Amino acid sequence: MLLGPGETLLRGEYAIVRSADGPAPAVGAEGVLYLTSQRVIFEVPVPRGLAGALRGGRGTRTALEAPIATLRGAAVVRRRLGRERLAIETDRLRATFDVLQPSAWAHAIATARRAGPPAAERPVERIHTIERQVVKVRCRYCGALGNEVDGRCPSCGAPL
Numbered sequence: 001m002l003l004g005p006g007e008t009l010l011r012g013e014y015a016i017v018r019s020a021d022g023p024a025p026a027v028g029a030e031g032v033l034y035l036t037s038q039r040v041i042f043e044v045p046v047p048r049g050l051a052g053a054l055r056g057g058r059g060t061r062t063a064l065e066a067p068i069a070t071l072r073g074a075a076v077v078r079r080r081l082g083r084e085r086l087a088i089e090t091d092r093l094r095a096t097f098d099v100l101q102p103s104a105w106a107h108a109i110a111t112a113r114r115a116g117p118p119a120a121e122r123p124v125e126r127i128h129t130i131e132r133q134v135v136k137v138r139c140r141y142c143g144a145l146g147n148e149v150d151g152r153c154p155s156c157g158a159p160l
């Protein structure tokens with residue numbers, strides 16, 4: 001994901017598409033959902049083929065890109081059974097995502113819409129951990145390095 005001039009990354013997290021209307025990513029698609037000061041983006045990994053191996057690094061494809069200005073809204077969908085989901089709606093599409101904290105996403109998107117670019121970056125609280133001898137693995141969704149024993153990507157939360 002490339003940031004434009006004056007654009008800041010506000011959130012990024014592993015997400016799964018649970019419903020889609022219009023030109024939205026396919027149901028079941030897994031990737032990383034990003035919120036920047038200007039856009040909502042959903043990136044999915046591209047299967048590693050020969051071309052990817054030659055190019056090196058990981059490949060991702062932008063499955064959804066919605067400028068903040070085109071967003072009609074972001075809301076938490078509450079269902080009688082199962083987890084809460086994040087619903088994103090533009091004038092062209094509507095999609096719901098499984099994310100860890102749907103309400104935090106909806107709030108962050110609403111704040112970004114009100115603020116307009118450039119939005120202020122919030123300080124991130126960091127948890128200090130004791131370093132151990134562990135195997136590092138690269139997340140296939142966002143490329144961050146994580147500890148194999150943790151089982152989840154420290155950056156986006158995807159299963160490692």
Ligand SMILES: [Zn+2]
Nearest residue numbers: 139142153156
């Ligand atoms: Zn990740």
